[in-house]
Amino acid sequence: MLEELELRDLGPIREAKLVPARGMTSITGETGAGKSMLLSAIRLISGGAADAGRVSAGAKQAWAQGIFLVNDGDAALTIAEQAGAAADDGEVFVSRTVPASGRSRAVLCGRTVPKSVLASLAAELITIHGQSDQLRLASPARQREFLDRCADNGRQRRTYAKAWNTYREIDDRLRRLSSQESSMRQQADYLRESIARIDRVDPQPGELEELKGQRERIEHAAQINAGVAGALAALDSAQGDGDDYRGADELVRYASQALRNIRLGGVFEQCADRLDSLQAELEDISFTLSQQLDLDESGEDLDTINGRIHELDELTRRWGPTLDDVIAWRDKARFDVEDLDASPEKLGELTAERERCLDAARKAAVVLTKTRERAAKRLSKDVDGELAQLAMAGASLTIDVHARDGADALDANGGDDVEFLFTPFKGSPALAMGKSASGGELSRLMLALELSCAGERASGETDGAESGTGSADDGTGSADGAADDTVPSMTFIFDEVDAGVGGKAAVELGRRLARLARHAQVIVVTHLPQVASWADSQFVVGKSEDGDGVVSTHVREVIGDARTEEIARMLDGSTTPTSLEHARELLAASRLT
Structure with a gap:
Protein backbone atom coordinates (compact mmCIF):
# COMPACT_ATOMS: atom_id res chain seq x y z
CA MET A 1 0.00 0.00 0.00
CA GLN A 131 -3.94 4.76 -21.69
CA SER A 132 -0.17 4.26 -21.98
CA ASP A 133 -0.19 1.26 -19.65
CA GLN A 134 -3.04 -0.86 -20.99
CA LEU A 135 -1.04 -2.55 -23.72
CA ARG A 136 1.02 -4.33 -21.10
CA LEU A 137 -1.92 -6.71 -20.66
CA ALA A 138 -2.10 -7.21 -24.41
CA SER A 139 0.74 -9.76 -24.29
CA PRO A 140 -0.22 -13.41 -23.77
CA ALA A 141 2.30 -13.70 -20.94
CA ARG A 142 0.71 -10.85 -18.98
CA GLN A 143 -2.77 -12.22 -19.65
CA ARG A 144 -1.74 -15.61 -18.31
CA GLU A 145 -0.24 -13.96 -15.21
CA PHE A 146 -3.46 -12.04 -14.61
CA LEU A 147 -5.60 -15.16 -15.04
CA ASP A 148 -3.36 -17.09 -12.64
CA ARG A 149 -3.71 -14.32 -10.07
CA CYS A 150 -7.48 -14.51 -10.36
CA ALA A 151 -7.44 -18.32 -10.27
CA ASP A 152 -5.31 -18.20 -7.10
CA ASN A 153 -3.57 -21.32 -8.36
CA GLY A 154 -0.18 -20.77 -6.77
CA ARG A 155 -0.07 -24.29 -5.33
CA GLN A 156 -0.79 -25.89 -8.71
CA ARG A 157 1.77 -23.66 -10.43
CA ARG A 158 4.44 -24.60 -7.89
CA THR A 159 3.64 -28.29 -8.33
CA TYR A 160 3.93 -27.98 -12.09
CA ALA A 161 7.12 -25.90 -11.90
CA LYS A 162 8.76 -28.57 -9.75
CA ALA A 163 7.75 -31.34 -12.17
CA TRP A 164 8.80 -29.30 -15.20
CA ASN A 165 12.20 -28.39 -13.74
CA THR A 166 12.86 -32.03 -12.84
CA TYR A 167 11.98 -33.11 -16.38
CA ARG A 168 14.19 -30.41 -17.90
CA GLU A 169 17.13 -31.43 -15.73
CA ILE A 170 16.84 -35.10 -16.75
CA ASP A 171 16.31 -34.13 -20.39
CA ASP A 172 19.42 -31.93 -20.39
CA ARG A 173 21.50 -34.73 -18.87
CA LEU A 174 20.20 -37.17 -21.47
CA ARG A 175 20.97 -34.77 -24.31
CA ARG A 176 24.51 -34.26 -23.06
CA LEU A 177 25.06 -38.00 -22.66
CA SER A 178 23.66 -38.75 -26.11
CA SER A 179 25.78 -36.11 -27.80
CA GLN A 180 28.88 -37.42 -26.02
CA GLU A 181 28.23 -41.11 -26.67
CA SER A 182 30.47 -41.34 -29.75
CA SER A 183 33.35 -39.53 -28.10
CA MET A 184 32.84 -41.63 -24.99
CA ARG A 185 33.27 -44.83 -27.02
CA GLN A 186 36.51 -43.47 -28.48
CA GLN A 187 37.68 -42.51 -25.01
CA ALA A 188 36.89 -46.00 -23.69
CA ASP A 189 38.89 -47.63 -26.52
CA TYR A 190 41.87 -45.40 -25.80
CA LEU A 191 41.75 -46.20 -22.10
CA ARG A 192 41.53 -49.94 -22.69
CA GLU A 193 44.53 -49.87 -25.07
CA SER A 194 46.54 -47.79 -22.63
CA ILE A 195 45.73 -50.07 -19.70
CA ALA A 196 46.74 -53.15 -21.75
CA ARG A 197 50.07 -51.57 -22.68
CA ILE A 198 50.87 -50.67 -19.10
CA ASP A 199 49.84 -54.13 -17.93
CA ARG A 200 52.18 -55.77 -20.46
CA VAL A 201 55.11 -53.90 -18.96
CA ASP A 202 53.76 -54.47 -15.42
CA PRO A 203 55.67 -51.68 -13.65
CA GLN A 204 56.34 -51.95 -9.93
CA PRO A 205 56.64 -49.05 -7.47
CA GLY A 206 60.26 -47.87 -7.20
CA GLU A 207 61.43 -50.26 -9.90
CA LEU A 208 62.86 -47.66 -12.27
CA GLU A 209 65.11 -46.06 -9.67
CA GLU A 210 66.35 -49.47 -8.55
CA LEU A 211 67.19 -50.55 -12.10
CA LYS A 212 69.04 -47.34 -12.84
CA GLY A 213 71.10 -47.91 -9.71
CA GLN A 214 71.94 -51.48 -10.82
CA ARG A 215 72.92 -50.26 -14.27
CA GLU A 216 75.22 -47.66 -12.84
CA ARG A 217 76.98 -50.26 -10.67
CA ILE A 218 77.39 -52.73 -13.54
CA GLU A 219 78.81 -50.02 -15.81
CA HIS A 220 81.39 -49.18 -13.11
CA ALA A 221 81.98 -52.76 -11.88
CA ALA A 222 85.78 -52.86 -12.52
CA GLN A 223 86.30 -49.53 -10.85
CA ILE A 224 84.13 -50.60 -7.89
CA ASN A 225 85.90 -53.95 -7.49
CA ALA A 226 89.35 -52.35 -7.52
CA GLY A 227 88.38 -49.65 -5.05
CA VAL A 228 86.67 -52.03 -2.67
CA ALA A 229 89.57 -54.50 -2.77
CA GLY A 230 92.04 -51.71 -1.97
CA ALA A 231 89.90 -50.48 0.90
CA LEU A 232 89.54 -53.98 2.33
CA ALA A 233 93.27 -54.57 2.06
CA ALA A 234 93.89 -51.41 4.06
CA LEU A 235 91.31 -52.24 6.67
CA ASP A 236 91.61 -56.00 7.09
CA SER A 237 94.91 -57.81 7.72
CA ALA A 238 93.48 -60.98 6.18
CA GLN A 239 93.22 -59.20 2.81
CA GLY A 240 96.92 -58.20 2.67
CA ASP A 241 99.93 -59.96 1.11
CA GLY A 242 102.30 -61.85 3.40
CA ASP A 243 102.33 -62.74 7.02
CA ASP A 244 103.92 -59.49 8.02
CA TYR A 245 101.09 -57.33 6.56
CA ARG A 246 99.10 -55.41 9.12
CA GLY A 247 95.77 -53.80 8.26
CA ALA A 248 94.00 -51.00 10.08
CA ASP A 249 91.99 -53.43 12.14
CA GLU A 250 95.07 -55.12 13.53
CA LEU A 251 96.83 -51.83 14.24
CA VAL A 252 93.78 -50.49 16.14
CA ARG A 253 93.57 -53.75 18.09
CA TYR A 254 97.29 -53.45 18.95
CA ALA A 255 96.85 -49.86 20.11
CA SER A 256 93.95 -50.79 22.38
CA GLN A 257 95.88 -53.64 23.93
CA ALA A 258 98.89 -51.41 24.54
CA LEU A 259 96.80 -48.89 26.47
CA ARG A 260 95.15 -51.57 28.58
CA ASN A 261 98.56 -52.99 29.50
CA ILE A 262 99.31 -49.73 31.33
CA ARG A 263 96.74 -50.86 33.93
CA LEU A 264 96.21 -47.39 35.38
CA GLY A 265 92.66 -46.82 34.15
CA GLY A 266 91.46 -43.24 33.69
CA VAL A 267 92.14 -41.65 30.36
CA PHE A 268 94.06 -44.70 29.17
CA GLU A 269 91.13 -46.98 29.82
CA GLN A 270 88.74 -44.53 28.12
CA CYS A 271 90.89 -44.32 25.01
CA ALA A 272 91.14 -48.10 24.90
CA ASP A 273 87.34 -48.37 25.01
CA ARG A 274 87.07 -45.91 22.15
CA LEU A 275 89.55 -47.90 20.11
CA ASP A 276 87.51 -51.06 20.75
CA SER A 277 84.43 -49.25 19.38
CA LEU A 278 86.43 -48.15 16.36
CA GLN A 279 87.57 -51.74 15.89
CA ALA A 280 83.93 -52.92 15.78
CA GLU A 281 83.05 -50.17 13.25
CA LEU A 282 86.00 -51.17 11.03
CA GLU A 283 84.87 -54.80 11.07
CA ASP A 284 81.33 -53.74 10.04
CA ILE A 285 82.65 -51.57 7.20
CA SER A 286 84.82 -54.41 6.02
CA PHE A 287 81.88 -56.79 5.99
CA THR A 288 79.72 -54.32 4.02
CA LEU A 289 82.43 -53.70 1.45
CA SER A 290 83.06 -57.42 1.03
CA GLN A 291 79.43 -57.79 -0.15
CA GLN A 292 80.14 -55.40 -3.01
CA LEU A 293 82.90 -57.54 -4.53
CA ASP A 294 82.61 -59.92 -7.41
CA LEU A 295 80.11 -57.74 -9.45
CA ASP A 296 79.24 -59.24 -12.84
CA GLU A 297 81.03 -57.23 -15.49
CA SER A 298 79.39 -59.06 -18.37
CA GLY A 299 77.10 -57.19 -20.83
CA GLU A 300 74.31 -59.74 -20.62
CA ASP A 301 72.69 -58.41 -17.43
CA LEU A 302 73.34 -54.83 -18.55
CA ASP A 303 71.41 -55.33 -21.80
CA THR A 304 68.47 -56.82 -19.92
CA ILE A 305 68.39 -53.93 -17.46
CA ASN A 306 68.67 -51.31 -20.22
CA GLY A 307 65.76 -52.87 -22.08
CA ARG A 308 63.58 -52.81 -18.99
CA ILE A 309 64.53 -49.20 -18.24
CA HIS A 310 63.60 -48.22 -21.82
CA GLU A 311 60.14 -49.77 -21.43
CA LEU A 312 59.54 -47.99 -18.15
CA ASP A 313 60.77 -44.66 -19.55
CA GLU A 314 58.26 -44.96 -22.38
CA LEU A 315 55.46 -45.30 -19.83
CA THR A 316 56.59 -42.30 -17.79
CA ARG A 317 56.81 -40.13 -20.91
CA ARG A 318 53.17 -40.85 -21.75
CA TRP A 319 51.51 -41.18 -18.36
CA GLY A 320 54.18 -39.94 -15.90
CA PRO A 321 56.18 -38.04 -14.95
CA THR A 322 57.01 -40.79 -12.42
CA LEU A 323 56.35 -44.50 -12.43
CA ASP A 324 54.04 -44.07 -9.44
CA ASP A 325 52.00 -41.62 -11.56
CA VAL A 326 51.76 -44.22 -14.33
CA ILE A 327 50.43 -46.85 -11.93
CA ALA A 328 47.95 -44.37 -10.42
CA TRP A 329 46.72 -43.33 -13.89
CA ARG A 330 46.15 -46.97 -14.87
CA ASP A 331 44.17 -47.70 -11.70
CA LYS A 332 41.95 -44.66 -12.25
CA ALA A 333 41.51 -45.48 -15.93
CA ARG A 334 40.10 -48.88 -15.01
CA PHE A 335 37.29 -47.17 -13.08
CA ASP A 336 36.71 -44.69 -15.93
CA VAL A 337 36.37 -47.53 -18.42
CA GLU A 338 33.76 -49.16 -16.22
CA ASP A 339 31.75 -45.92 -16.19
CA LEU A 340 32.11 -45.43 -19.94
CA ASP A 341 31.19 -49.04 -20.69
CA ALA A 342 28.08 -48.55 -18.57
CA SER A 343 26.95 -45.49 -20.62
CA PRO A 344 24.48 -47.43 -22.82
CA GLU A 345 22.79 -48.74 -19.69
CA LYS A 346 22.90 -45.26 -18.18
CA LEU A 347 21.42 -43.89 -21.39
CA GLY A 348 18.53 -46.32 -21.12
CA GLU A 349 17.97 -45.49 -17.44
CA LEU A 350 17.89 -41.76 -18.14
CA THR A 351 15.52 -42.26 -21.08
CA ALA A 352 13.08 -44.14 -18.86
CA GLU A 353 13.49 -41.55 -16.11
CA ARG A 354 12.81 -38.73 -18.57
CA GLU A 355 9.57 -40.38 -19.68
CA ARG A 356 8.44 -40.73 -16.05
CA CYS A 357 9.24 -37.07 -15.36
CA LEU A 358 7.52 -35.94 -18.57
CA ASP A 359 4.41 -37.90 -17.63
CA ALA A 360 4.40 -36.26 -14.18
CA ALA A 361 4.77 -32.81 -15.78
CA ARG A 362 1.92 -33.52 -18.20
CA LYS A 363 -0.38 -34.54 -15.37
CA ALA A 364 0.53 -31.42 -13.39
CA ALA A 365 -0.06 -29.30 -16.52
CA VAL A 366 -3.54 -30.77 -16.96
CA VAL A 367 -4.41 -29.85 -13.36
CA LEU A 368 -3.05 -26.33 -13.89
CA THR A 369 -4.97 -25.90 -17.14
CA LYS A 370 -8.22 -26.88 -15.42
CA THR A 371 -7.73 -24.14 -12.80
CA ARG A 372 -7.25 -21.63 -15.61
CA GLU A 373 -10.27 -22.88 -17.54
CA ARG A 374 -12.53 -22.61 -14.50
CA ALA A 375 -11.24 -19.14 -13.65
CA ALA A 376 -11.53 -18.02 -17.28
CA LYS A 377 -15.16 -19.09 -17.47
CA ARG A 378 -16.12 -17.32 -14.24
CA LEU A 379 -14.02 -14.25 -15.00
CA SER A 380 -15.48 -13.79 -18.49
CA LYS A 381 -19.01 -13.96 -17.14
CA ASP A 382 -18.29 -11.53 -14.28
CA VAL A 383 -16.51 -9.06 -16.56
CA ASP A 384 -19.43 -9.01 -18.97
CA GLY A 385 -21.73 -8.14 -16.06
CA GLU A 386 -19.43 -5.34 -14.92
CA LEU A 387 -19.08 -3.91 -18.42
CA ALA A 388 -22.86 -3.65 -18.72
CA GLN A 389 -22.85 -1.33 -15.70
CA LEU A 390 -19.97 0.77 -17.05
CA ALA A 391 -21.73 2.20 -20.13
CA MET A 392 -20.41 -0.65 -22.29
CA ALA A 393 -23.59 -2.68 -22.83
CA GLY A 394 -23.05 -5.33 -25.47
CA ALA A 395 -19.32 -5.43 -24.86
CA SER A 396 -17.91 -8.76 -23.77
CA LEU A 397 -14.65 -10.48 -22.93
CA THR A 398 -13.78 -14.02 -23.92
CA ILE A 399 -10.84 -15.67 -22.20
CA ASP A 400 -9.61 -18.57 -24.29
CA VAL A 401 -7.52 -21.24 -22.58
CA HIS A 402 -6.31 -23.61 -25.27
CA ALA A 403 -4.41 -26.76 -24.32
CA ARG A 404 -1.50 -27.43 -26.66
CA ASP A 405 -0.85 -30.75 -28.40
CA GLY A 406 2.27 -32.47 -29.60
CA ALA A 407 5.70 -33.33 -28.27
CA ASP A 408 6.50 -29.70 -27.46
CA ALA A 409 3.19 -28.92 -25.76
CA LEU A 410 4.78 -28.05 -22.42
CA ASP A 411 6.88 -25.07 -21.46
CA ALA A 412 7.84 -23.38 -18.23
CA ASN A 413 4.30 -22.01 -17.77
CA GLY A 414 2.29 -25.15 -18.44
CA GLY A 415 0.67 -26.81 -21.41
CA ASP A 416 -1.76 -24.16 -22.61
CA ASP A 417 -2.06 -20.78 -24.29
CA VAL A 418 -4.15 -17.96 -22.80
CA GLU A 419 -5.70 -15.20 -24.90
CA PHE A 420 -8.05 -12.35 -23.94
CA LEU A 421 -10.45 -11.50 -26.78
CA PHE A 422 -12.56 -8.34 -26.52
CA THR A 423 -15.81 -7.63 -28.34
CA PRO A 424 -16.64 -3.89 -28.04
CA PHE A 425 -20.26 -4.24 -29.21
CA LYS A 426 -22.65 -6.88 -30.41
CA GLY A 427 -21.96 -8.07 -33.92
CA SER A 428 -18.32 -7.02 -33.74
CA PRO A 429 -15.71 -9.74 -34.18
CA ALA A 430 -13.74 -10.75 -31.11
CA LEU A 431 -10.29 -9.25 -31.45
CA ALA A 432 -7.14 -9.48 -29.41
CA MET A 433 -7.22 -7.17 -26.43
CA GLY A 434 -5.57 -3.85 -27.22
CA LYS A 435 -6.67 -3.92 -30.89
CA SER A 436 -10.39 -3.46 -30.40
CA ALA A 437 -10.91 -0.79 -27.73
CA SER A 438 -10.15 2.85 -27.12
CA GLY A 439 -8.06 4.04 -24.18
CA GLY A 440 -11.13 4.81 -22.08
CA GLU A 441 -12.76 1.50 -22.95
CA LEU A 442 -9.58 -0.33 -22.04
CA SER A 443 -9.43 1.46 -18.69
CA ARG A 444 -13.00 0.42 -17.90
CA LEU A 445 -12.29 -3.10 -19.15
CA MET A 446 -9.31 -3.25 -16.79
CA LEU A 447 -11.49 -2.00 -13.95
CA ALA A 448 -14.04 -4.70 -14.75
CA LEU A 449 -11.22 -7.28 -14.79
CA GLU A 450 -9.79 -6.12 -11.49
CA LEU A 451 -13.23 -6.03 -9.87
CA SER A 452 -14.06 -9.50 -11.11
CA CYS A 453 -10.66 -10.84 -10.09
CA ALA A 454 -11.02 -9.36 -6.62
CA GLY A 455 -14.42 -11.03 -6.38
CA GLU A 456 -12.90 -14.37 -7.39
CA ARG A 457 -10.13 -14.13 -4.80
CA ALA A 458 -12.47 -12.98 -2.07
CA SER A 459 -15.38 -15.26 -2.94
CA GLY A 460 -15.64 -16.30 0.68
Missing part, protein backbone atom coordinates in the same frame (compact mmCIF):
# COMPACT_ATOMS: atom_id res chain seq x y z
CA LEU A 2 1.28 3.46 -0.92
CA GLU A 3 1.53 5.33 2.37
CA GLU A 4 3.05 8.53 1.05
CA LEU A 5 4.14 10.06 -2.26
CA GLU A 6 6.40 13.10 -2.28
CA LEU A 7 7.95 14.92 -5.22
CA ARG A 8 10.00 18.01 -5.94
CA ASP A 9 10.74 19.95 -9.11
CA LEU A 10 8.87 17.61 -11.43
CA GLY A 11 7.29 19.52 -14.31
CA PRO A 12 5.13 22.37 -13.01
CA ILE A 13 5.06 20.94 -9.46
CA ARG A 14 7.80 22.44 -7.31
CA GLU A 15 6.86 20.50 -4.21
CA ALA A 16 3.97 18.23 -3.29
CA LYS A 17 3.08 15.48 -0.84
CA LEU A 18 0.24 13.01 -1.23
CA VAL A 19 -0.92 10.76 1.61
CA PRO A 20 -3.55 8.54 -0.03
CA ALA A 21 -6.26 6.75 1.89
CA ARG A 22 -6.06 3.07 2.62
CA GLY A 23 -9.15 2.53 0.49
CA MET A 24 -9.97 4.86 -2.40
CA THR A 25 -8.35 8.18 -3.23
CA SER A 26 -9.45 10.52 -6.01
CA ILE A 27 -7.21 13.09 -7.69
CA THR A 28 -9.08 15.91 -9.37
CA GLY A 29 -8.35 19.31 -10.89
CA GLU A 30 -8.78 21.30 -14.03
CA THR A 31 -7.40 20.02 -17.31
CA GLY A 32 -3.75 20.95 -17.67
CA ALA A 33 -3.28 21.55 -13.97
CA GLY A 34 -0.55 18.89 -13.73
CA LYS A 35 -2.30 15.77 -12.50
CA SER A 36 -0.18 13.73 -14.91
CA MET A 37 2.93 14.68 -12.94
CA LEU A 38 1.71 12.62 -10.01
CA LEU A 39 1.49 9.60 -12.29
CA SER A 40 4.91 10.47 -13.68
CA ALA A 41 6.32 10.41 -10.15
CA ILE A 42 4.79 6.99 -9.55
CA ARG A 43 6.20 5.69 -12.81
CA LEU A 44 9.62 7.03 -11.87
CA ILE A 45 9.73 5.17 -8.56
CA SER A 46 8.42 2.12 -10.42
CA GLY A 47 11.58 1.99 -12.53
CA GLY A 48 10.15 3.80 -15.54
CA ALA A 49 12.16 5.82 -18.04
CA ALA A 50 13.77 8.98 -16.65
CA ASP A 51 13.06 12.04 -18.81
CA ALA A 52 15.30 14.99 -18.02
CA GLY A 53 12.86 17.18 -19.95
CA ARG A 54 10.41 16.86 -17.04
CA VAL A 55 12.74 18.54 -14.57
CA SER A 56 11.23 21.88 -13.54
CA ALA A 57 12.64 24.93 -15.32
CA GLY A 58 15.66 26.28 -13.45
CA ALA A 59 15.93 23.23 -11.17
CA LYS A 60 19.02 21.01 -11.04
CA GLN A 61 17.08 17.80 -10.59
CA ALA A 62 13.66 16.25 -10.05
CA TRP A 63 13.06 13.91 -7.12
CA ALA A 64 10.26 11.54 -6.19
CA GLN A 65 9.84 9.25 -3.23
CA GLY A 66 7.24 6.67 -2.32
CA ILE A 67 6.79 5.01 1.06
CA PHE A 68 5.00 1.67 0.95
CA LEU A 69 3.55 -0.37 3.78
CA VAL A 70 4.02 -4.11 3.31
CA ASN A 71 2.96 -7.19 5.22
CA ASP A 72 5.26 -9.85 6.60
CA GLY A 73 5.97 -12.44 3.96
CA ASP A 74 5.14 -10.17 0.99
CA ALA A 75 7.26 -10.76 -2.11
CA ALA A 76 8.27 -7.08 -2.02
CA LEU A 77 10.20 -7.72 1.20
CA THR A 78 12.09 -10.59 -0.41
CA ILE A 79 13.03 -8.41 -3.40
CA ALA A 80 14.27 -5.65 -1.09
CA GLU A 81 16.31 -8.11 1.00
CA GLN A 82 17.87 -9.67 -2.09
CA ALA A 83 18.92 -6.17 -3.16
CA GLY A 84 20.60 -5.68 0.22
CA ALA A 85 18.00 -3.18 1.43
CA ALA A 86 16.18 -3.94 4.66
CA ALA A 87 12.66 -2.63 5.27
CA ASP A 88 12.09 -0.66 8.47
CA ASP A 89 9.03 -1.73 10.51
CA GLY A 90 7.17 -2.88 7.41
CA GLU A 91 7.94 0.30 5.44
CA VAL A 92 9.75 0.27 2.12
CA PHE A 93 11.24 3.59 0.95
CA VAL A 94 11.75 4.03 -2.79
CA SER A 95 13.16 7.19 -4.36
CA ARG A 96 14.40 8.32 -7.75
CA THR A 97 16.47 11.35 -8.66
CA VAL A 98 16.52 12.66 -12.24
CA PRO A 99 19.15 15.36 -12.92
CA ALA A 100 18.69 17.96 -15.62
CA SER A 101 21.68 16.31 -17.29
CA GLY A 102 23.24 12.97 -16.49
CA ARG A 103 22.07 9.61 -15.22
CA SER A 104 19.18 9.06 -12.83
CA ARG A 105 19.72 7.46 -9.42
CA ALA A 106 17.43 4.90 -7.79
CA VAL A 107 17.50 4.32 -4.02
CA LEU A 108 15.77 1.53 -2.10
CA CYS A 109 15.65 1.86 1.70
CA GLY A 110 18.75 4.07 1.63
CA ARG A 111 20.71 1.80 -0.72
CA THR A 112 21.47 2.65 -4.36
CA VAL A 113 20.08 -0.03 -6.66
CA PRO A 114 19.57 -0.52 -10.42
CA LYS A 115 16.24 0.77 -11.70
CA SER A 116 15.39 -2.81 -12.66
CA VAL A 117 15.12 -3.56 -8.94
CA LEU A 118 12.51 -0.80 -8.63
CA ALA A 119 10.62 -2.32 -11.55
CA SER A 120 10.60 -5.76 -9.88
CA LEU A 121 9.48 -4.23 -6.61
CA ALA A 122 6.75 -2.11 -8.23
CA ALA A 123 5.36 -5.18 -9.98
CA GLU A 124 4.46 -6.50 -6.51
CA LEU A 125 3.09 -3.20 -5.20
CA ILE A 126 1.54 -1.09 -8.01
CA THR A 127 -0.68 -1.70 -11.01
CA ILE A 128 -1.21 1.32 -13.25
CA HIS A 129 -4.15 1.35 -15.64
CA GLY A 130 -3.74 4.31 -17.94
CA GLU A 461 -16.60 -12.80 1.72
CA THR A 462 -20.15 -11.52 1.74
CA ASP A 463 -21.54 -8.13 0.86
CA GLY A 464 -22.31 -7.61 4.52
CA ALA A 465 -18.60 -7.50 5.19
CA GLU A 466 -18.27 -4.25 3.28
CA SER A 467 -16.79 -1.70 5.61
CA GLY A 468 -18.49 1.38 4.17
CA THR A 469 -15.84 2.50 1.73
CA GLY A 470 -17.02 5.82 0.39
CA SER A 471 -17.64 9.35 1.60
CA ALA A 472 -19.56 10.53 4.60
CA ASP A 473 -22.01 13.41 4.42
CA ASP A 474 -19.35 15.93 5.36
CA GLY A 475 -16.98 14.70 2.68
CA THR A 476 -14.34 13.48 5.11
CA GLY A 477 -14.64 9.82 4.06
CA SER A 478 -15.58 6.75 6.02
CA ALA A 479 -13.44 4.21 7.76
CA ASP A 480 -10.69 3.06 5.42
CA GLY A 481 -10.73 -0.36 3.81
CA ALA A 482 -10.29 -3.44 5.89
CA ALA A 483 -10.74 -3.46 9.62
CA ASP A 484 -7.75 -5.64 10.50
CA ASP A 485 -4.07 -4.74 10.62
CA THR A 486 -3.26 -6.29 7.24
CA VAL A 487 -2.58 -3.57 4.69
CA PRO A 488 -3.72 -3.99 1.07
CA SER A 489 -0.98 -5.74 -0.86
CA MET A 490 -1.65 -3.95 -4.15
CA THR A 491 -2.20 -0.34 -5.15
CA PHE A 492 -4.31 0.15 -8.30
CA ILE A 493 -4.01 3.45 -10.14
CA PHE A 494 -6.64 4.32 -12.77
CA ASP A 495 -6.18 7.16 -15.24
CA GLU A 496 -8.74 8.11 -17.93
CA VAL A 497 -11.05 5.39 -16.69
CA ASP A 498 -13.93 7.88 -16.96
CA ALA A 499 -13.32 8.83 -20.62
CA GLY A 500 -16.63 8.90 -22.47
CA VAL A 501 -18.65 8.11 -19.34
CA GLY A 502 -21.36 10.24 -17.75
CA GLY A 503 -24.64 10.19 -15.88
CA LYS A 504 -25.70 6.91 -14.28
CA ALA A 505 -22.73 5.06 -15.79
CA ALA A 506 -20.39 7.47 -13.99
CA VAL A 507 -22.09 6.66 -10.67
CA GLU A 508 -21.69 2.96 -11.34
CA LEU A 509 -18.05 3.52 -12.24
CA GLY A 510 -17.42 5.23 -8.90
CA ARG A 511 -19.34 2.54 -7.05
CA ARG A 512 -17.20 -0.20 -8.61
CA LEU A 513 -13.97 1.60 -7.84
CA ALA A 514 -15.13 1.82 -4.25
CA ARG A 515 -15.92 -1.90 -4.29
CA LEU A 516 -12.43 -2.68 -5.52
CA ALA A 517 -11.06 -0.54 -2.70
CA ARG A 518 -12.49 -3.07 -0.22
CA HIS A 519 -9.66 -5.42 -1.26
CA ALA A 520 -6.95 -3.07 -2.48
CA GLN A 521 -5.83 0.52 -2.37
CA VAL A 522 -7.29 2.47 -5.30
CA ILE A 523 -6.09 5.83 -6.65
CA VAL A 524 -8.12 7.29 -9.51
CA VAL A 525 -7.46 10.41 -11.58
CA THR A 526 -10.87 11.65 -12.64
CA HIS A 527 -12.83 14.58 -14.02
CA LEU A 528 -16.18 13.22 -12.87
CA PRO A 529 -17.73 14.26 -9.55
CA GLN A 530 -19.80 11.06 -9.63
CA VAL A 531 -16.51 9.12 -9.41
CA ALA A 532 -14.59 11.43 -7.06
CA SER A 533 -17.43 11.45 -4.52
CA TRP A 534 -16.94 7.74 -3.76
CA ALA A 535 -13.38 8.21 -2.55
CA ASP A 536 -12.24 8.09 1.05
CA SER A 537 -9.97 11.05 0.43
CA GLN A 538 -9.64 13.60 -2.35
CA PHE A 539 -6.70 15.65 -3.55
CA VAL A 540 -6.97 18.64 -5.87
CA VAL A 541 -4.24 19.65 -8.29
CA GLY A 542 -4.46 23.34 -9.13
CA LYS A 543 -2.47 26.26 -10.46
CA SER A 544 -1.58 29.50 -8.77
CA GLU A 545 0.25 32.63 -9.89
CA ASP A 546 2.50 34.77 -7.72
CA GLY A 547 2.96 38.52 -7.94
CA ASP A 548 5.64 38.15 -10.58
CA GLY A 549 3.35 36.20 -12.86
CA VAL A 550 5.10 32.87 -12.23
CA VAL A 551 2.62 30.00 -12.44
CA SER A 552 3.11 26.94 -10.24
CA THR A 553 1.10 23.83 -9.46
CA HIS A 554 0.05 22.79 -5.98
CA VAL A 555 -1.51 19.62 -4.57
CA ARG A 556 -3.77 19.83 -1.55
CA GLU A 557 -6.18 17.51 0.20
CA VAL A 558 -9.73 18.79 0.48
CA ILE A 559 -11.75 17.92 3.57
CA GLY A 560 -15.19 18.89 4.77
CA ASP A 561 -16.53 22.06 3.20
CA ALA A 562 -13.51 22.36 0.94
CA ARG A 563 -14.30 18.98 -0.58
CA THR A 564 -17.95 19.88 -1.01
CA GLU A 565 -16.85 23.02 -2.88
CA GLU A 566 -14.55 20.99 -5.12
CA ILE A 567 -17.33 18.54 -5.96
CA ALA A 568 -19.62 21.50 -6.69
CA ARG A 569 -17.00 23.00 -9.02
CA MET A 570 -16.73 19.66 -10.81
CA LEU A 571 -20.54 19.55 -11.19
CA ASP A 572 -21.08 22.88 -12.96
CA GLY A 573 -17.88 24.90 -12.71
CA SER A 574 -19.07 27.13 -9.87
CA THR A 575 -19.95 27.06 -6.18
CA THR A 576 -23.46 28.37 -6.21
CA PRO A 577 -25.90 27.39 -3.44
CA THR A 578 -27.56 25.01 -5.87
CA SER A 579 -24.29 23.32 -6.90
CA LEU A 580 -23.18 23.07 -3.27
CA GLU A 581 -26.46 21.39 -2.35
CA HIS A 582 -26.09 18.97 -5.23
CA ALA A 583 -22.51 18.26 -4.11
CA ARG A 584 -23.65 17.45 -0.57
CA GLU A 585 -26.35 15.15 -1.91
CA LEU A 586 -23.88 13.39 -4.18
CA LEU A 587 -21.39 12.85 -1.34
CA ALA A 588 -24.14 11.53 0.91
CA ALA A 589 -25.33 9.12 -1.77
CA SER A 590 -21.86 7.83 -2.60
CA ARG A 591 -21.71 5.09 -0.02
CA LEU A 592 -21.58 1.34 -0.31
CA THR A 593 -24.36 -0.39 1.56
